[in-house]
Amino acid sequence: KQEVTQIPAALSVPEGENLVLNCSFTDSAIYNLQWFRQDPGKGLTSLLLIQSSQREQTSGRLNASLDKSSGRSTLYIAASQPGDSATYLCAVKSRPYNFNKFYFGSGTKLNVKP
Amino acid sequence: EAGVAQSPRYKIIEKRQSVAFWCNPISGHATLYWYQQILGQGPKLLIQFQNNGVVDDSQLPKDRFSAERLKGVDSTLKIQPAKLEDSAVYLCASRSLQAMNTEAFFGQGTRLTVV
Numbered sequence: 001k002q003e004v005t006q007i008p009a010a011l012s013v014p015e016g017e018n019l020v021l022n023c024s025f026t027d028s029a030i031y032n033l034q035w036f037r038q039d040p041g042k043g044l045t046s047l048l049l050i051q052s053s054q055r056e057q058t059s060g061r062l063n064a065s066l067d068k069s070s071g072r073s074t075l076y077i078a079a080s081q082p083g084d085s086a087t088y089l090c091a092v093k094s095r096p097y098n099f100n101k102f103y104f105g106s107g108t109k110l111n112v113k114p
Numbered sequence: 115e116a117g118v119a120q121s122p123r124y125k126i127i128e129k130r131q132s133v134a135f136w137c138n139p140i141s142g143h144a145t146l147y148w149y150q151q152i153l154g155q156g157p158k159l160l161i162q163f164q165n166n167g168v169v170d171d172s173q174l175p176k177d178r179f180s181a182e183r184l185k186g187v188d189s190t191l192k193i194q195p196a197k198l199e200d201s202a203v204y205l206c207a208s209r210s211l212q213a214m215n216t217e218a219f220f221g222q223g224t225r226l227t228v229v
Contacts, residue, residue: 004156034217043118043205044157044220089156091218101170102147102207102218104156 006105023090132194139208
């Protein structure tokens with residue numbers, strides 16, 4: 001069974017800092033990996049989707065990388081802003097024999113201080 | 115395009131009562147997921163539908179939880195009877211099958227409090 005771990009569980013940084021969130025998974029046989037943002041009391045908003053054949057994806061100030069062989073992904077946030085404060089979740093979609101199940105990490109709660 | 119719709123947004127019930135949640139996925143999305151998210155944890159898959167068939171319900175507590183997607187569109191998730199530990203956010207997500215590696219889209223969730 002796929003296990004997804006996110007480190008750190010919580011992070012507090014001053015505005016303007018560049019930061020890295022980490023996601024690791026135990027089974028490298030994945031279809032893709034997706035990063036989500038969750039605001040308090042809200043659902044999940046998709047940020048970036050990386051296919052298993054890709055190494056990174058970029059959207060604005062966000063850059064996600066994938067190293068399938070080592071079972072790791074990182075989400076890089078450049079020039080952080082208070083509006084980036086939220087919980088960030090990574091989810092791994094496994095291969096067809098698991099019928100494309102999504103396995104989630106527990107998330108990293110980010111607080112960007114003005 | 116319209117997103118995944120869920121209702122109600124919030125529900126408070128007493129233990130041993132029953133409750134039902136509703137989800138309307140994005141039009142045309144064949145795959146529908148129900149997740150349970152306990153405070154401070156990542157979402158846990160309860161059940162996955164492909165059209166109106168169940169493809170994974172291995173983590174659904176079947177003695178009290180049930181779900182259906184009769185016409186392959188809307189879905190309902192029911193809990194009967196509820197326990198205190200069922201307090202969580204219940205998230206519905208959908209995904210298109212038109213391509214193998216498409217994104218999943220989530221609804222706002224239903225926050226259930228069992229007292």
